[in-house]
Every structure is written in structure tokens, then in C-alpha cells.
Amino acid sequence: MNSNKRSTAVDAIRGLSLLGILMANMLIFQYGMFGKDELHFFQPSTLDLISHDMLKVFVEGSFMPIFTFLFGYSMIKMRESLIGKGLKYGRSFFRRSVLLIVLGLLHSIFIWEGDILLFYGGIGLFLVLFVKRKAKTILIWGILLLALMAVFGYGSMEPAAGDAERMENYVKQSIEVYGSGTYSEILNFRSTEEMPIDLPDWLMLLVILIAPLMSAPMFLFGMVAAKRGRFLHPSMEIKLYLRWSLLIPVGLGLKTAGVMLESTNNWSGVLMMLGGPLLALGYLHLFASLYAFSSKQSVVIRAFEAVGRMSLTNYLTQSVVCVLIFYGFGLGMFGKLGVLQGALLAILIYAVLATASLLWLKRFRSGPVERLLRIGTYWSWSGRAKPKAAAPASAVPAAELPAEGPPAT
Template identity: 85%
Template structure:
């Protein structure tokens, strides 16, 4: 196995996940954070309904967890890389987390409400508690938390007439504001409009406290994979990949059952919360097996690698492009395009970004936002950690972690 291919397998997986994330996020770009689950306010066609259900099963909730997995993976790889140079890991990672929080605040405030960088930056401090743990310990904690979070999904909550009325008013106004409003009007709506979900303060606090634990299993599974040196030698691990790829039919079956039962059924939450991560793990290992079999010259594989290496730049670029397509200060297509058409548009945007990433990386070593993040992380204009002089403690060799929402 060549060093080049070993160092790019995770980038390729990250690039694949960005394609699925764009398709899932396209629903939010088109219909809003709450409107995407209230399509009846947009007079959907039968094709829209079918396409929406397909996306719920195959895409939603199963590609962002891949990024989550890779975030945990990159934490371990980054720590090993810095330790091998005799550097302290905590300082660099803390600076990177703070930068992500700042970038996420800017992104969510001025560009798009569906930002995930702010959450990644914040949860990074929580994950520092686990970064030195053994792989077995990480797996045990991941399984325990996955079981607990899945159990919390049991139960149903029928919206009251007041809740339904509040949701209708919010989505109806969002159609007008996002579809034809100016940048200032959209900002005002986001900042001042009352949320359609009215939760007691104590319940809102509980949700905030539980949110990191809901995503924690995939972070921990990624950290465990890095501890066990997964994806560094793809051709030697094909059997392992194929075995774990069998999680795909399990995840699809659970999510299909959840969609068929509907959101008001008491088992819906359990099926969706368990099916999403399992399907994500299956996708990871299926793509890893395809990567192991692939030719190094495959333009498709190289495109996924390029998008993965520039995933932070591409993630932010997606937001800018899509808000100009759907919001009133751009083309104003909010709620007008259709679910299937939106998915096809996502594929088209991704293809353009993939070509752009390939061309960019022919001249530069990393994406522009990744470059800035590395400068801030390592406090160095070169974007590289400053090594200490003299002998350094022995540590396992590690490829440099990738950059992007999943690795940052």
C-alpha cells in the first residue's frame, strides 16, 4: 500500500459524506429548518412526497454522522501527530475549536441557519475527555450512549392545536420572507421571529444538555477506529470493510420502518435514531471497500479525495451558492423547485465543486479556509506545527489529519 493512498482514504470518505450532506441540507435550503418536515404547506406533488421519503431513508441522518465519525477519527490522528513532534495537543486543538466556534457563529448569523461548525467546535472540548482512552473503552462508551439515546427516542408527541397553528404561521411567513425578502429582512426574521416549537425553559435546557450525547457515539466510534489504525491500509482490511458494510440493510430496514410509521408513532424515534448511525457506519465501510478496490487513477475517487481535502471550504461554498439560489436576494426559488429537482441540483453543485477542488489542489496544498484554520490552530504562518528542538518522545506515526468540518 502506497503512502499516498493510505493518507487519502479518509479524505475520500469525507468527500462522499459531503455529497450526502448537501442533498440533505438542500431540503433546508429549499423549505427552511422547520418547513422541510412540513411539506404540506408547500402543496407537494406525489413525486415530492415520494422523493422526500426516499431522502429520509437513504440520506437524512446518515451522512452527517459520517462527518461526526471522521471528526473523532481526526482528533486521535492529530494528537498522535503532534505528540510525535513533542508538542502539546490540548493547546492546538483548543485553538482549533475556538476558531470553529467563531466561524460557525459567522456562518449561522450571516449566511445560513443550518450551520454545524459551531456545534463541532463546542463538542470538541467535551471529546478531550476521551481522546486518551483505549479503543475498547471508547467502543463501550459509544455503545452505551447509543443505547441510551435510542431509548430516549421512544414515545410520541401529538402537537396541540396551538402548536399546529404556531407552526403554520411560522412556515407561512418563512415562505414569504425567504422567497422574496431582502438580506436584512431575512436576518430580522431569523433573529426576532418566535420559534414554532414552544418548550418550557427546563425542557429546553435538558435538550441542550442531551444534544452532545446524542452525537457522541459516532465521535467515539471514529476515535476507536483511529486507535485501531483503520483505513490506513485499505487493501489489507477489505474483509473487515465488507463485514461491517452489512449494517447497511439493517439501517435501511430500521429507517424505512420509521418513515412508514410516521413521526407520531411511539416507535418512530427509536427506529430513526438507531437506524441513522448504523446506516452511516455501513456507508463508511462500503465506501472504504470500494476505495480499496479502486484504481489510483480513477477520476471519481480522486474527485472525492479532493472534495474531502477541501471539505470546510466546500461546505461554506455550498451555503453561499444555495442561499443565492433560493433566497429573495438571489433567484428566490425558495419552496418552488421540488424535492427531486433539489436533489439533482445538489448533485450538479457537488460535481462543480469536485472539479473546482481538483483544479485548486493541482496548484495549492489545501483549500483557502483550511489554510487559515491551520494558521490559527498551530499559531504559525506556515500552517504547520512548530516543532521543538532536541529529541522527542516516541509515538505512533500518523498521517496528518484532514481538514474540514469533519476533521476540524
């Protein structure tokens, strides 16, 4: 078996995760980074409030972790592929991380404030510490960090004096600027307006230092799955997937309790911190089992695969499309559509992008942004890592020549 081959199941799961990510991000596109949790400033209907809670339970915090799981998975597969070609992986990892950081900066400054690529690039440098570790060691670290993450969720942060007024002013300004402002006015607002949460410098520094550790568990669990060869032969792993999918009711139960106790109980954060990743693990294994049972000719399955193969291109395209719908220099629908309507719009946008991805991949091997990333990562115009040239046979002692066998794939 070739452990370095591309897993179409992983592509499909990645594609599914982008649908959930878009539905969660639609709240930020519609209401802003802070406004999404301050819906009372938007005169929400009862349907909006119910839909918001449903998204918190079923979607928020449980689809991005799937993507992070697969990011860790891809790091191990990338390392195995480079080693198999006789290449060192450190430089390629470093170049890819730097490119993601640059792309994330450009995305967050010029397109949308909810960027995640910058963080992925940064944590990619941190995760290099784990790529050579044994699967068991990485798993232990992942469990420990998940427990630590849950501990940090305990308690509630009391708002400082003036925070409520500062938040109200900020959200009301964002409604005006994002809803009717020009492109330059929105850029200026994001870069100059003071944040509505006044954190002490020491606390801000602590948050920055802890952030990688808080997000690391799902990255590490993905590394473990890759080292154990998961998702390469779905039809042989169905029972495993079904067992892990039992985490879905556990995660839903924890998150439901967390939402119900929100702002009234110190344990709410703990429940949400644990429930999100557990639900994510359940989701991805349930989808893997459905993938194993399904026909690979299914247009729905092929659509998920296509979106997953072009995940970076689709992620950035989603941002461009949504800011043109909601911001003032576009249709100006900021805060006007509604939570449920926004979720349905996310599904429509995803369907269009999935169709476009299928058509694109009929002509090209990868998405345009993926191609540029591969060129920069491998420092090759072909976008592929070039194996080291083998020494001429005449220069190798007969005793060192390998036995004949099938060509490597």
C-alpha cells in the same frame, strides 16, 4: 508503518459524506429548517412526497454521522501527530474548537441557519475527555450512548395548544421572507421571529445538555477506528470493510420502518435513531471497500479525495451558492423547485465544486479556509505544527543518544 500519515481513503470518504450532507441540507435550503417537515404548506406533488421519504431513508441522518465519525477520527490522528513532534495537544485542540465556534456563529448568523460548525466546535471540547482513553473504553462508551440515544427516541411529543397554528404562521412567513425578502429582511426574520415550537425553559435546558451525548457515539466510534489504525491500508482491510458494510440492509430496514410508522407509533423515533448511525457505518465501510478495489488514478476517486481535503471550504461554499439560488436576494427559488429536482441540483453543485477542488489542489496544498484554520490551530503562519527543537548533541549524554535510523516521516 507510519500511523500518523494522512489517509487518502479518509479524505475520499469525507468527500462522499459532503455529497449526502448537501442532498439532505437541500431540503432546508428549499423549505427552511421547519418547513422541510411541513411540506403540505408547499403544495407538494406525489413525486415530492415520495422523494422526501426516500431522502429520509437513504440520506437524512446517515451522511452527517459519517462526517462526525471522521471528525472523531481526525482528533486522534491530530493528537498522535502532535505527540510525535514532541508537542502538547491541549492548546491546539482548544484553539481549533474556538475557531470552529466563531466560524459557526458567523456562518449561522450571516449566511445560513442550518450551520453545524458551531456544534462541532463545542463538542470538540467535550471529546477531549476521551482522546487518552483506550480504544475498548471508548467503544463501550459509544455503544452505551447509542443505546441511550435510542431510548430518548421512544414516544411522541404531543403538540402544545396553539403549536399547529404557530407552525403554520411561521412557515407561511418564511415562504414570503426567504422567497422574496432582501438580505437584511431575512437576517431580521431569523433573529427576531419567535420559534414555532414553544418548549418550557427546563426542557430546552435539558435538550442543550443532552445534545452532546446524543451525537457522541459516532464521534467515539471514529476515535476507536483511528486508535486501531483503520483506513490507512485499505487493500489489507477489504474483508473487514465488507463485513461492516452488511450494516447497510440493517440500517435501511430500521429507517424504512421508522418512516412508515412515523407519527403513528412510539417506536418510530427509536428505529430512526438506531438506523441512521448503523446505515452510516455501513455506507462508509462499503465506500472504503470500493476505494480499496478502485484505481487511485480514477478521476472520480480523486474528486472525492479533493472535496474531502477541502471539506470546510466546500461546506461553506455550498451554503453561499444555495442561498443565492433559493433566497430572495438571489434567484428566489425558495419552495419552488421540488424535492427530487433539489437532490439533482445538489449533485450538479457537488460536481462543480469537486472539479474546482481538483483544480485548486493542483496549485495549493489545502483549501483557503482549511489553511486559515490550521494557522489559528497551530499558531503558525505556515499552518503546520512546529516540532520542538532537539537539544544539541553535545549536551546529551552518549547513553541517551538514539540509534541511527531512517528519518521520521
